[in-house]
Amino acid sequence: MKYAIVVVDVQQELVNETLYNKDNFIANIQDMLQYGRKKNLEIIYVRHDDGEGEKLTKGKPGYEIFNEIEPEEGEIVFDKSYNSIFKKTGLMEYLKEKHITNLIIMGLQTEYCIDATLKAGLEHGYRMIVPEGTITTRDNGEFTAKQLNDFYHNIIWNGRFAKVLPMDKVKELI
Template sequence: MMKGTYPEGLSRSTLVDPKRTALLVVDVQNAEVSPYIQENQPDYYRQVTQHVVPQIRKLIDAARAAGSEVVYTVIESLTSDGRDRSLDHKLSGLFVAKGSWEGKVVEAIAPEADDILLPKTSSGVFNSTNLDYVLRNLGVEAVVVAGVLTDQCIDMAVRDGADKGYFMICVSDACASYTTARHEQALSAFGGYCRVSTTQEIVTELGR
């Protein structure tokens, strides 16, 4: 079990200490289930609403019961016109206005009053928020990642978190991308930076 310092013999299969673990829910917001997404990415919409969100609900409930932190990030500008966005988001036409419906977390897994919610304007949550600072202040050592898109913002969170010294876990059945192929390719590509687990495995681990 993880304690204040990493024990000798740490491996990807080492069980985490729930009190030093954070569940990071990435970009599961209304923009990802909007009428535009329903029309243009119907398979992805169904995957998010019928599979990813229910799995994340289970993870959140397990994290709360175990005393783990629940941290959310969403794509949302700090301004109404998006002038604070990263160059990449500007070039990509990716814009969610400050305070907009699109920037809110999907209601079924909405944050509670004392949860941490960090808006970002880049793919990498460690790059455009103070997540690293917050996690260290909370005493977090392990980060369990779920959300969308597997091959974009999830990928960045896993790689960057690993480089910053966190024990990273990606919950494969609580993530999604626009296609199954993209999802599976991403898991294969960044699997060397984390432990890839299922929702049930994490629920069991946190509740042991």
């Protein structure tokens, strides 16, 4: 069983003070990346492109990976224009070529791209793993970011679409 860490949509434009638990979120991603690199895991980044004229448009500063977790040499970046990281990105072909079946998913945003990614990943036969504290969002409508995170992590994902585990348990799996 080969593992890869996938960082989804942690881009300059999206990382700001409106994110729930922002500082811990970034610190936890840094910790998992450091551990994954030490264990020689494949580290994959995915960026979202909203298309021409938007803040998340290829070529604009906000589109780039957040500077505190930038890819290191040899780490691959895929671009997407759909919620799921799998749709028309080339990622599945890459994972197949590398024989990777277990994906450790971290990033933004809980109720959008992460939810779509976890569900699609399961449908495509991947074992989806979420380290606690590595996925977040912002308040949305009547729901606080904390409510959204708690609901998706504990009610929707864990045991259905993914394993949501403490970071130390994820490290033990690797």
